[in-house]
Amino acid sequence: MRRKASLVLLACAVFCAALSPLLRWYAFPRLARIPANQYQDMVLEARDATLLDYGTMRAKKVPRVTIVQTLKGNVEAAEKIEKTAGRPVVVWDSLSYVQGPDGRMVSKVPERYIFDAHSQDPVHATGETVDGDPVRREGIEFKWPFLTQKRDYEYFDAQTRTSSPIHYRGTRTFRGLTVYYFEQTVPWTKVPMPRTMPVRGITPESVARTGTTRWYTTVRRFWVEPVTGAPVYGEEIHQEELRGGTLLGGRAKVTAFAGHVRMREDYIEHTVALVKHNRTLVLALTSYVPWGSLGLGLLLLALALWLEARARRPRDPAPTQAEEPEPVSA
Numbered sequence: 001m002r003r004k005a006s007l008v009l010l011a012c013a014v015f016c017a018a019l020s021p022l023l024r025w026y027a028f029p030r031l032a033r034i035p036a037n038q039y040q041d042m043v044l045e046a047r048d049a050t051l052l053d054y055g056t057m058r059a060k061k062v063p064r065v066t067i068v069q070t071l072k073g074n075v076e077a078a079e080k081i082e083k084t085a086g087r088p089v090v091v092w093d094s095l096s097y098v099q100g101p102d103g104r105m106v107s108k109v110p111e112r113y114i115f116d117a118h119s120q121d122p123v124h125a126t127g128e129t130v131d132g133d134p135v136r137r138e139g140i141e142f143k144w145p146f147l148t149q150k151r152d153y154e155y156f157d158a159q160t161r162t163s164s165p166i167h168y169r170g171t172r173t174f175r176g177l178t179v180y181y182f183e184q185t186v187p188w189t190k191v192p193m194p195r196t197m198p199v200r201g202i203t204p205e206s207v208a209r210t211g212t213t214r215w216y217t218t219v220r221r222f223w224v225e226p227v228t229g230a231p232v233y234g235e236e237i238h239q240e241e242l243r244g245g246t247l248l249g250g251r252a253k254v255t256a257f258a259g260h261v262r263m264r265e266d267y268i269e270h271t272v273a274l275v276k277h278n279r280t281l282v283l284a285l286t287s288y289v290p291w292g293s294l295g296l297g298l299l300l301l302a303l304a305l306w307l308e309a310r311a312r313r314p315r316d317p318a319p320t321q322a323e324e325p326e327p328v329s330a
Contacts (some may be wrong), residue, residue, distance in 0.1 A: 009304035016297030020290040033117035046259025059255040088117035138163040144229035184220040212245030236261045
């Protein structure tokens with residue numbers, strides 16, 4: 001019985017030991033994926049910002065500028081691209097909508113972002129656009145990969161339509177989470193006018209005819225939870241200018257928008273809670289279950305060897321019963 005039990009324990013130990021790398025290197029890439037139908041929104045604010053009044057073409061101080069960012073998974077488009085890409089794909093139709101303190105639209109820029117569901121690497125396909133312009137992204141945007149590393153990444157900037165390094169600047173603590181802090185500086189760059197302008201009748205083409213151009217710079221900062229690769233907080237020191245041309249009435253430049261853009265508090269709380277939940281699920285696939293399975297396998301192996309050793313131990317012979325002496329006859 002001991003030998004049979006040791007064989008069963010040995011088989012279970014082998015199974016647990018094999019399950020550990022299987023979960024980490026096979027199951028994890030197939031289970032840890034961004035849902036194709038994911039929908040999320042984010043509200044950011046720039047308080048005491050500078051905003052251009054298009055009626056007077058003068059910059060003025062305003063109490064608040066609000067930026068609403070939405071990401072909507074396009075399942076139908078993802079399924080079409082997957083047929084040729086040969087890997088799981090997510091298509092995000094995003095919109096960055098900027099409004100002034102009176103609620104009126106300042107700008108809105110749609111994007112289509114196509115990327116690998118697990119690695120977050122860009123997938124190049126028809127429809128990859130920013131504000132209607134075809135682009136070819138390099139690097140990440142919106143989200144870092146699972147198990148983010150302490151290194152620089154290429155990050156795509158939608159305004160310039162280019163990618164440049166976003167630098168790892170150290171490990172910090174944010175709302176009880178250990179996070180990696182990343183920072184990117186985009187120098188002053190000439191960028192296209194938004195296709196949708198805040199004043200009826202004004203188009204990018206009509207502005208271009210005046211000779212006026214749009215320039216932009218920003219310092220982009222993210223606090224990223226490394227297990228999930230999700231930013232739990234982000235902010236930008238953002239500046240835009242209109243330069244030259246007859247539209248400015250002889251002035252060299254005018255500020256179109258300048259402000260310190262930060263995530264709104266209620267969205268910070270929601271994001272942190274969501275990331276903490278997802279972090280546990282990712283750790284279960286990459287750490288808790290694999291290491292627990294390996295530890296259980298070693299324990300079962302030790303128990304199997306102990307039972308086998310006991311089964312092989314020689315048994316002591318049973319003591320013989322002493323015979324009673326026969327009576328001696330005289």
